[in-house]
Structures are given as C-alpha cells and as structure tokens.
Amino acid sequence: MSKIFFHVDVNSAFLSWSAIKHLQDGETVDLRTIPAVVGGDEAQRHGVVLAKSGPAKKYGIKTGESLFAARTKYPAIKVVPPDFDFYVKNSKAMIAILQDYTPDVEQYSIDEAFLDMTGTEQLFGPPLQVAHTIRQRIYRELGFTVNVGVAPNRLLAKMASDFEKPNKVHTLFPEEVPTKMWPLPVGDLFGVGPSAARRLKERGIYTIGDLAAMPRADAARLFGARGDTLWNYANGREADPLTKQHAKDNSYGNSVTMPKDLARPEQADATMLALCDSVGRRLRRDGKTARVVTVQLVDNLFHRTSHQTTMHNPTNSTDRLYQVARELMRQMWPARPVRLVGISAEKTGTDNFEQMDLFTDSARLDKQEKLDRTADELRKKFGSVVVTRAKLLMDDAEEPRALGAAKDKDSAEKGSP
Ligand SMILES: [Mg+2]
Structure with missing residues (x-):
C-alpha cells in the first residue's frame, strides 16, 4: 500500500490564538487584520517578536527580531503578550480533532502534527478531500486556519504545508518535486x-x-x-526520520518534560542522570553498547535543538553516557528556558566490552561498569527505589524565568509557530 502523510501546521499560531482570545475577551478588532505581533515583555531589553499578523509582515516585520526593531518599521504596531496556557488549550483541541481521522497522530510542536493517513481511504475518502475536511473543521470549530501538506512521506508533507499560506492544502508527490x-x-x-x-x-x-x-x-x-x-x-527522500518515534529500533532513548522551565543546564543534571541511567540499564539488559549519544532540548517556545557526539569507544555505562550528555547540554543550552530534555544512544552494537586505549582510565571504567552491573542486579531484586544515586535526590535551585532572548538559529530546526 502506498504511504500517505499529512502535515498540519497552524498559520501564525501564536498570533491567531491571541487574536481569538482577544475576541473572546470582548475586543472588537481582530489582531489578524491589523499590524500586530505577539512579543515578550517590551520593558525587557530582549523582547522579541514571537509571531506576527499578515499586515505586520507587509511592513517587513520578522519573527525573532526585537520589538524595538519592529517599532522602527511600524511605530503604531499593536503588541500583545503571549498566553501560553491558551495556546496549549488550542493545541490540544486541534490534536483531538486530528485524532478523529487516524490513530497515528504525532504532535511535532505546539502548532504542528504529522498524521499517518495510510490506509484510511476506505473510511474517509480520497486524501485530498479529507485534508480539506480537516482544514475546514478546525476553522469552523476552533476559529483558526491551518495549512495541510499531503505527501508520501513526512519530509515532503512538511515541505508542502509551507507552500502558499494561509488556509491551504498542498500536495507534494514525487512527480511534483521538480516543479514545486x-x-x-x-x-x-x-x-x-x-x-x-x-x-x-x-x-x-x-x-x-x-x-x-x-x-x-x-x-x-x-x-x-x-x-x-x-x-x-x-531529492524528496526521508532518509532520516523527521520524528524520533520512527527512528530505527537500534536506538535507545528517553525524554522528560520538566514540571517547570529550566534556565540553566545545571538544573537539568539530575534529570539527565536519571535518563542516562534508564538508557544505560536498557543497553546493558540487551547486552548492547552505543557509539553515538544525542541530546535533545525543547525550549518553552517548542523550538527543538539536538546535538550529538560520536564516542571513541562504544559504551553502556551510565556514568559515561552522563558525562557525554552533560557536556553536550552545556554546549547547546538555548537562550530561552528549557521545558524538555531527552537523550538517545544510537549506533548500537553487541560488543560487550570497551576497547581500552591509552586515553582511557581502564581501572576506573572497570569499577564503574561493575557498579552499574551491581546496581542493575539490585534493582532486579528490590525494585528501582532501592538503588538511587545520591545525585537524583538533589533538589535543583529555583531560577528566575527569562523569556524572549533570541534562539540559536543555526542549531535550531527551521520553522516557528
Ligand atoms: Mg505554524
């Protein structure tokens, strides 16, 4: 059966959602129809444009630039603060609608989702028709517009949803790649x-x-x-899966959404150690070692960043995984507060030992591996509560939230809500 995917992307999500909120609160002007932006605190020096209306775009205002710069382009610009609770509510309502059409909905960011529509034709009709139905239903029931990309893989679906906006359905089949x-x-x-x-x-x-x-x-x-x-x-091929969920089975990963946003990498250390411990334990259980460690961070605006390191020696040691992940977090920590941290170990093999080299403290490693194995045994016997590293018990300090600094564009994935 040929595969078919949708990528659903809310048009100017934050701006649209704020516009709806303002109308609900009794305002008469729809922010989508005037030069308006959603922005961080203007009093703060680093307030930036998080989203813009169509009319604001006409004045050359760009997402990510400072509110100060936006004002020089259009002094009377209307600036409204973000309302993340309301955004999350809208995001969830949209996902609930999408789940009516396939059980395979993968939320990709606060305003984007992939739908695997393969084999749903019998139920809902031709893909293009369903895409329009979804687009219209979201507008009718929730009051905002989306673009839907329709394609044989996630990559092309995502590219297609980015074509002309707003409120459009686009296809991108292999034969359309050269022209579109x-x-x-x-x-x-x-x-x-x-x-x-x-x-x-x-x-x-x-x-x-x-x-x-x-x-x-x-x-x-x-x-x-x-x-x-x-x-x-x-060339239109999704050679590497766009979403981690569909990464090959030979990767071992874990991520967690933090109860509160974190401003500094040290605040994530304890959580990262717990994640590394769980990944390391699964590797050891399967008698595997990994060569590549990838750390993923998602900031409070749902921008994903991921960095990876290829290790000289493959490992399944909690301690080694943690050393690498900790270092990566410090290199890649974004300007905005972080809400999700994740780690995955890839390129796994079944070599059960580390090949020692001159740069490895073999005695220390040996001891660490023994500790890991002993801890695994104890956990098997008594459950995971017994063996908890001291680090996991440490409380992380409260930190003030900092919103609005520009993101590291080069390491972040493309696209913003
Ligand atoms: Mg969007």
Whole structure:
C-alpha cells in the first residue's frame, strides 16, 4: 500500500490564538487584520517578536527580531503578550480533532502534527478531500486556519504545508518535486539552517534543486553524515526520520518534560542522570553498547535543538553516557528556558566490552561498569527505589524565568509557530 502523510501546521499560531482570545475577551478588532505581533515583555531589553499578523509582515516585520526593531518599521504596531496556557488549550483541541481521522497522530510542536493517513481511504475518502475536511473543521470549530501538506512521506508533507499560506492544502508527490520544491531557495529545505545555507551558497548551490543535482559524495564531503541526509531530503527522500518515534529500533532513548522551565543546564543534571541511567540499564539488559549519544532540548517556545557526539569507544555505562550528555547540554543550552530534555544512544552494537586505549582510565571504567552491573542486579531484586544515586535526590535551585532572548538559529530546526 502506498504511504500517505499529512502535515498540519497552524498559520501564525501564536498570533491567531491571541487574536481569538482577544475576541473572546470582548475586543472588537481582530489582531489578524491589523499590524500586530505577539512579543515578550517590551520593558525587557530582549523582547522579541514571537509571531506576527499578515499586515505586520507587509511592513517587513520578522519573527525573532526585537520589538524595538519592529517599532522602527511600524511605530503604531499593536503588541500583545503571549498566553501560553491558551495556546496549549488550542493545541490540544486541534490534536483531538486530528485524532478523529487516524490513530497515528504525532504532535511535532505546539502548532504542528504529522498524521499517518495510510490506509484510511476506505473510511474517509480520497486524501485530498479529507485534508480539506480537516482544514475546514478546525476553522469552523476552533476559529483558526491551518495549512495541510499531503505527501508520501513526512519530509515532503512538511515541505508542502509551507507552500502558499494561509488556509491551504498542498500536495507534494514525487512527480511534483521538480516543479514545486526544486525551485525554492536551499535555505527553505528542512534541516538547512542559516549557516548551512551560507556554506552551500558559497559553493554556488542556491536552490533545493541545485543541492539535489549535486554529486552525493560532494554533499557528504561538505557536511559529513548530515550532508548525505540533506542530499536525500533535497531529492524528496526521508532518509532520516523527521520524528524520533520512527527512528530505527537500534536506538535507545528517553525524554522528560520538566514540571517547570529550566534556565540553566545545571538544573537539568539530575534529570539527565536519571535518563542516562534508564538508557544505560536498557543497553546493558540487551547486552548492547552505543557509539553515538544525542541530546535533545525543547525550549518553552517548542523550538527543538539536538546535538550529538560520536564516542571513541562504544559504551553502556551510565556514568559515561552522563558525562557525554552533560557536556553536550552545556554546549547547546538555548537562550530561552528549557521545558524538555531527552537523550538517545544510537549506533548500537553487541560488543560487550570497551576497547581500552591509552586515553582511557581502564581501572576506573572497570569499577564503574561493575557498579552499574551491581546496581542493575539490585534493582532486579528490590525494585528501582532501592538503588538511587545520591545525585537524583538533589533538589535543583529555583531560577528566575527569562523569556524572549533570541534562539540559536543555526542549531535550531527551521520553522516557528
Ligand atoms: Mg505554524
């Protein structure tokens, strides 16, 4: 059966949702019809534009720029603060509607979801028709518009939903890739951040089509493994799954949403240790070791960042995983507070020992592995409550929330609500 996916993306989500809230609160002007932005506290120096209306866009106002800069472009701009509780409510209501059409809904960010619609034709009719039904239902029942991308994989569905906005359904089938996707600027390709786009342009690669036509080996030479992924994306192939849920089985991962947003990496250490312990335990249970550690962070605006390290020696030691993850967190910690931390261990093999080299303190490692194994045994016997590392009991300190600083564009994935 041929696969079919939808990507549903709310148009100017924060601005649309705030507009609805204002109307509900008795305001007469719809923020979507005037130059308006959702922004952090203007009194704070780092207040930025989180979302903009269509009319604000016409004045050249951009998401991510400072409110000060926005005011120089249109002094009378209406600025409203974000209302995250209301956003989350709308997000949940949308997901509930989407779940009427398939059990396989993956929320990708606060305002985006992937739907695996494969095999639903008997139930709901042709995909294009269902996509329009979903679009209209969300507008009728919830009052905001979405774009729906329809395609044979998640990558193409996501690219398609980004075509002309708002309130549109677009398809992107393989035969449409040359006309609909290849003419776009290379920076529009999923996974190509501003710095990658710059490097490609220096090489004379301006469009997605240019990248697709580039020899595969050249792309790999330019960016390593990521170059190969991007080259596949440019050719319409979802070579690496867009969502972790569909990553191959040989990865061991865990993530957790924090009860409160965290401003500094040290506040996440205890949680990260617990996650590494659970991942390490599963690796050891299966007699496996991992070579690659990936840390994922999601900030309070749902921007995802992930960084990874390939280790010289594969490991399943909680301690080693934690050392690597801890270091990664410090390198990649975003400007905005973090709400989710995750770790995954990939490239697993069944070598049960670490190959020692001159740089490894073999005695210490040996001891650590023994400790890990002993802890695993005790857990098996007495349950996980007994063996808790002292670190896990430590309370993290309260920190003031800092909202509104610009994100690290290069390491964050493309797109904003
Ligand atoms: Mg959106």
